[in-house]
Structures are given as structure tokens and as C-alpha cells.
Amino acid sequence: MKSVLARTVGPVACELLAAEHLLLESRGGFRRAAPYLLLFFNLFADGYMHPLMRADPTGHVLALFLFLKSSLIAGLFLLHYLTVSEPILGRIDHLPVSGGSRFSLVLLGGVRTPGVSGLAATDLLFLAVILGEQPVAAAVAIGGLMLLALGTIALVCTAAFLLRRSRYPVTALAALGSLGFIALSSSLLVFRSGGLLPLVPLVWLTQRAVLAALGGSTGLALGLLGGLGAASGAILVLGRRLA
Numbered sequence: 244m245k246s247v248l249a250r251t252v253g254p255v256a257c258e259l260l261a262a263e264h265l266l267l268e269s270r271g272g273f274r275r276a277a278p279y280l281l282l283f284f285n286l287f288a289d290g291y292m293h294p295l296m297r298a299d300p301t302g303h304v305l306a307l308f309l310f311l312k313s314s315l316i317a318g319l320f321l322l323h324y325l326t327v328s329e330p331i332l333g334r335i336d337h338l339p340v341s342g343g344s345r346f347s348l349v350l351l352g353g354v355r356t357p358g359v360s361g362l363a364a365t366d367l368l369f370l371a372v373i374l375g376e377q378p379v380a381a382a383v384a385i386g387g388l389m390l391l392a393l394g395t396i397a398l399v400c401t402a403a404f405l406l407r408r409s410r411y412p413v414t415a416l417a418a419l420g421s422l423g424f425i426a427l428s429s430s431l432l433v434f435r436s437g438g439l440l441p442l443v444p445l446v447w448l449t450q451r452a453v454l455a456a457l458g459g460s461t462g463l464a465l466g467l468l469g470g471l472g473a474a475s476g477a478i479l480v481l482g483r484r485l486a
Contacts, residue, residue: 255340256347263327263352278319278358282365289369296373302454307431309388309446312366313395314424319358320399321417328352329403329413346486349400350479363392383456383464387449387471394445394475401482408485445474 295304328349335345353359367385374381399416406413427443440447452467 256344256351259331259335259340259344259348260352263331263348278356278361281319281358282361285362285365286369289366293369293373302450303431305453306440306446306450307428309391309449310427310431310440310443312362312388313391313443313446314420314428316359316362316392317395317399317420319356319362320353320396321403321420323353323356323359324349324399324403325413325417332407342486343483346400346404346483349403349486350396350482353400354396359392359396363388377457379461379464380453380456383461383468384453386468387452390468390471390475391445391449394471394478397475397478397482398445401478401485404482404485445471448474 292304292308296308299305331348332345367388370384370388371381374384402416403413406416427440431440440450448467448471452464452471455461455467456464
């Protein structure tokens with residue numbers, strides 16, 4: 244496995260990921276158990292939203308589901324970056340480590356954590372179950388959520404590297420993200436307004452793709468998924484350039 248990873252991301256990135264793994268393994272107690280407790284409660288949350296999503300033909304609950312899940316993934320990824328990836332990056336700033344290796348450390352290190360990968364896996368399973376009677380819609384929803392998660396993680400990576408180049412601390416990203424989450428979640432949950440949803444285009448594209456697939460417009464759904472994939476890929480490229 245390690246040799247395959249080394250060929251994929253390079254030997255330097257592989258060694259950095261190994262060092263990160265050792266750092267995580269040194270943790271104990273609640274800090275190691277917390278991600279699994281989160282996944283346990285996430286299953287209950289998905290079960291609660293199941294009848295709400297079935298009884299909502301407008302897609303409002305679907306938009307709320309996608310927004311909350313992407314926000315949670317972003318929060319978990321940012322927490323991992325601030326507590327694990329950033330300290331490692333600070334120690335290797337004076338070393339001749341390529342931007343690609345730095346980007347691989349942040350991206351892959353965060354993705355493989357139990358919180359991020361487990362959350363995405365349980366939500367993908369949830370969508371597969373509730374949309375199992377409509378295979379096309381289920382496939383679009385699964386593909387859309389995967390691209391949404393990838394784009395969200397890439398966006399956090401890009402913003403973190405951008406702030407590292409500026410005079411502002413990376414912790415400012417957590418503050419700004421919290422304010423944006425409160426504003427948009429209040430709009431979607433309390434006021435039931437979807438007018439602000441285009442402000443988070445990755446979520447908006449995913450929602451529109453799933454609704455199009457549920458309505459039988461497969462071509463439109465695939466086109467929206469293509470746009471979502473292109474946007475996520477562009478963010479990944481930008482993040483790698485900034486690393």
C-alpha cells in the first residue's frame with residue numbers, strides 16, 4: 244500500500260503522510276473515539292431526515308441535507324488541518340518540499356481521517372438506500388455527493404493555503420466559515436428560503452442535479468454533474484498552485 248501511495252503522490256508526500264499517521268496514533272482517549280461517536284449520531288440524523296426528504300418534492304430538505312453535510316465535512320477537515328496538518332507544515336517551511344507534496348499532505352491526510360471518510364461513506368449509503376427505487380437518481384445523488392465532498396475539501400485546502408500566504412491567520416477561516424454557516428443555515432432552516440443557495444454553488448449544483456434526475460431529466464442531471472466536477476477540479480488545481 245505504501246509503495247502504491249509513493250508512486251501516486253511521490254516519496255516525500257508519502258513520508259509526510261506517514262509522519263502525520265504516527266502523530267494521530269499517539270493520541271488516545273476521547274480524541275480518538277470522538278469521530279466514531281460522531282458517525283453514530285450521524286446515522287440517527289440521517290434516519291430523522293429520511294421521511295422529511297420523501298415528503299418534500301420541492302427539494303428544500305435535500306438542499307438543507309447537502310448544505311449541512313458539506314459544512315460538517317468542511318468543519319472536520321479544517322479541524323484536522325489546524326491541529327495536525329498546519330503544525331507539520333510549519334516545521335517543514337524551511338525545507339525544500341514541493342508544493343505538490345504539501346498539498347498531498349493536507350488533502351489526503353484530511354480525507355483519510357475517520358471523521359471525514361466515515362461521514363461521507365455513511366451519507367452515501369443513506370442516499371443509496373432512500374433512492375434505491377430510482378437507480379438513475381441514486382447514481383446521480385451518490386456521484387453528486389462525492390463531487391460535493393471533494394469540492395468542499397478542495398475549497399478548504401485552497402483557502403488555507405491562501406491564508407498561509409497572507410498576513411491573516413488560518414484560524415480566520417474558521418471564524419468566517421462559522422458566520423457563513425449560521426447565516427445560510429438560518430436561511431434554509433428557519434426562514435425556509437432557498438434564495439441564498441446559489442451563494443454556495445457546489446451545493447446548488449448538486450441539489451439541481453438530483454432534482455433533475457428525480458424528474459426524469461437525465462441529460463440535464465449529467466450536465467449539472469459535469470459542471471460540479473469541473474468546478475471541483477478547478478478548485479483542486481488552484482489549491483495545488485497555492486501550496
